[in-house]
Amino acid sequence: MLPAAYWQPWLLPWALGAAGLVMLMNLPTYAFFSRIRGVGFALRAVPLHFLYHLCNGVSVLGGILWWGVVDRALPRLRPIGAARGPRLGGGTSATP
DSSP: OTTHHHHOGGGHHHHHHHHHHHHHHTHHHHHHHHHHHOHHHHHHHHHHHHHHHHHHHHHHHHHHHIIIIIOOOOTTOOOTTOOOSOOTTSSOOSOO
């Protein structure tokens, strides 16, 4: 959202709020980084952690698009587990 604030300045407060919320939710991670490797490392890790979250968001959107647009059954193929013929025992079952 932060890059969009460049073209739509009214998005800037929302983008900063979202970034602050992400940092707040990840505060234990940054505290761990600071405790183990120091404050400088923790500060350098913040942009990479945001990139990590961006990649996850892009992956989710890509998966939704794949599922909704591309993922269609191919002709002459049955789904895995499709029945190949009548079941043994008369084709009915007492259990669901």
